[in-house]
Amino acid sequence: MSDVAKTLSVEEQANYEKLSNVIDLYSGKEGCLIQVLHAAQEIFGYLPYEVQKYVADNMGFSVSYVSSVSSFYSFFSTTPRTKHEVKVCLGTACYVKGGKLLIEKLQEVLGIGVGEATPDNLFSIHVTRCVGACGLAPVVVVDEEVFKQVKPADIPGILDQYRGE
Amino acid sequence: MRVNDVNDLKLIAERYNAEMGKYEHTIYVCGGGGCISSKCQDTKDFVDSYIKEQGLSDKVNVVFTGCMGTCAMGPVVLVEPERVYYVHVTPERAKEIIDRQIIGGEIIEEYTFFDKNLGKHIPHIDDIPFFAEQVQIVLKKCGKIPFDSIEAYIAKGGFTAEAKAFGMTQQQIIDEVTASGLRGRGGAGFPTGIKWSAGMKAQGDNKCIVCNADEGDPGAFMDRSAIEGDPFCLIEGMTIGGYAIGAKNGYVYCRAEYPVAVERFNKALDIAREWGLLGKNILGSGFDFDIELRIGAGAFVCGEETALMNSIQGERGEPRQKPPFPFESGLFGLPTIINNVETYYNIAEIINRGADWFASYGVGRSKGTKVFALAGDVVNTGIVEVPMGMTLRKLIYEIGGGITDGKNFKAAQMGGPSGGCITEKNLDTSVDYESLTALGAIMGSGGLIVMSEDTCMVDTARFFMQFIQDESCGKCTPCRIGTKRMLEILERITEGKGKLEDLDTLTELSNTIKDTAMCGLGQTAPNPVLSTLANFRDEYEAHITGKTCPAHVCAALAHYYIVPEKCKGCTLCARNCPVQCISGKVKEPHVIDQDKCIKCGACMANCKFGAVVKK
Secondary structure, three states: OHHHHOOOOHHHHHHHHHHHHHHHHOOOOOOOHHHHHHHHHHHHOOOOHHHHHHHHHHHOOOHHHHHHHHOOOOOOOOOOOOOEEEEEEOOHHHHHOOHHHHHHHHHHHHOOOEOOEOOOOOEEEEEEOOOOOHHHOOOEEEOOEEEOOOOHHHHHHHHHOOOOO | OOOOOHHHHHHHHHHHHHHHHOOOEEEEEEOOHHHHHOOHHHHHHHHHHHHHHOOOOOOEEEEEEOOOOOHHHOOOEEEEOOOEEEOOOOHHHHHHHHHHHHHOOOOOHHHEOEEOOOOEEOOEHHHOHHHHOOOOOOOOOOOOOEOOOHHHHHHOOOOHHHHHHHOOOHHHHHHHHHHHOOEOOOOOOOEHHHHHHHHHHOOOOOOEEEEEEOOOOOOOOHHHHHHHHOHHHHHHHHHHHHHHHOOOEEEEEEOOOOHHHHHHHHHHHHHHHHOOOOEOOHHHOOOOEEEEEEEOOOOHHHHOHHHHHHHHOOOOOOOOOOOOOOOOOOHHHOOEEEEEHHHHHHHHHHHHHOHHHHHOOEEOOEEOEEEEEEEEOEOOOEEEEEEOOOEHHHHHHHHOOOEHHHOOEEEEEEOHHHOEEEEHHHOOOEOOHHHHHHOOOOOOOOEEEEEEOOOOHHHHHHHHHHHHHHHOOOOOHHHHHHHHHHHHHHHHHHOOOOOOHHHHHHHHHHHHHHHHOOOHHHHHOOHHHHHHHHHOHHHHHHHHOOOOOOOOOOHHHOOEEEOOOOOOOOOHHHHHOOOOOEEOOOOOOOEEOOOOOOOOOHHHHHOOOOOEEEO
């Protein structure tokens, strides 16, 4: 870390410190790379190359190995997150109950495609795997909050709750 | 506090029950996944503070429980001792319930469960068909106790099975589980006793026992509900399993999409350690055992047991070639036994009440009960547990309350992307492993999606193939490339560009992938296509030769028309049409130019008279 430390902001240094503590915490246990990556993403918001390199160097892996694991799992992202993530569930129940229409409406309202971010970096649209709220299908998840039995017409109202916070 | 033996368990239970006996009323607020999304936390917080404010804290106990079952009606609340079941309980309704029932002694019928079939409210939970027809072994305590109280769990008989098991030999436990007829609830249905026996006989000082809580099938949320509502039961089941096979380490692999389950289970692990129910010398038996929770990171293939073990090891979740089987060389190369969440939830009851009692439920080689997640076009969506052998008709119409909006039933999809569909003519089939397999469906892990006449089966098959395509890990060719070709064909058909030969190609590809893919994901991936082809071939043909989608789902094959008799000539549709393909004068019926129409549906969405129809 020493060679990059000079260019880091105070906040970034604090984040690396936190990550270092997490790695220490798992040091005695076998096979904890995924758990460490979860923590790293929690701390930094995403997993840029520098963070993956830090994890690799401090856990005794090559960067390519860490990258092979992080790129395998859909939960890990190598690009920064938008302020709010709008996730439409396309599990079977949500699909049958019209989840596809919700994606179309979202794309229309926000003017972006799935996986893209709005220019102001406020929203991005994602398709998520089944969130286990099938009894309430179709659902839209904004950050951690689940909206149930959503109709396309509800979309603008849901988004408005997250504007101008 | 540390629990040292069976007497301590008795004392804790007695003390807890005595304490609960002081209260005149108990208000159970459901804290299951569905109710959380319906903001039950607000209701719970309100009830807590209002009870305090009214000076009722000594008389009324407020309990935050796991899932009660009727997930679309949340937040739900049960009031005891009257056993009145209230639905959609907002803080405002909760205030009324406390004022009128708890203080006033009156049951507010209009807030209780409404049975759409009978057309009336049913206040008492035991009279509601949704609950009355169920047999709960797995969910015995889920929704009935505070999920974070080990004392409540002990008071309901918790950990007594574990204490009993410690007095038995490993072989005796395995014999009991074998005799019960319990089979793996993850879907494949392998007899649990036989698996455990192999685990016990495996050589090695160190062995692992693993719980597969990577409930990835879209449409399944049973395991999530069980862990969130009754986490200690999983600890007890796994400890008994660990003792039986001689494992000191347990791992639970839970998917990252279930943060509530992760939080509650981790907390339960901490509490169990504090009380000496995990760790060294549990209940004075001399047996050391602990469990660690590992979180997945969003990969469906990790539900496959060998991929799951790789993921626990912190690697890419790619499956391993079998043999060696996990019981020979599994997690970290150690002999490993891996079972599904629901399987472990049966263990304590089997040990406590005996194999014969368990085997008295069910039919043929399918014993006990099965938990289903009812979802889709069914009135009562939620979690239900029924004895094996119940007919699908009873499950969907009596417990599920039938199809929503008075529509006709079309199919029940079971087993998710590995499963198949059951049609109207087979609704009287018994729900058991063998009968469902004979119909080309599978028991699966318990996701049961009910589909009405508005569902296009070709589109459904395409949906599952898309899912498999996204989730194929890419390690073996049949799954990586074969499912891609199948998806392309299905997309072509839903866009009206299919050929009849495509159906033969689909069948051929399906059979090849089934025979040659490396793991369960690939081997079962063609099932939704084969099942819909067998049951709904006419629908495929309608897409191909008739260029129509009978259910009006496939956008490319839909046509919008304006019914002249209903059109008032308001011009709203024409003004909203993005391609100006609607013509007509004011106050005269309008017409859509089919050649120009891009099938966006804006006209239909904007018409106030229901004059635009989709055919």
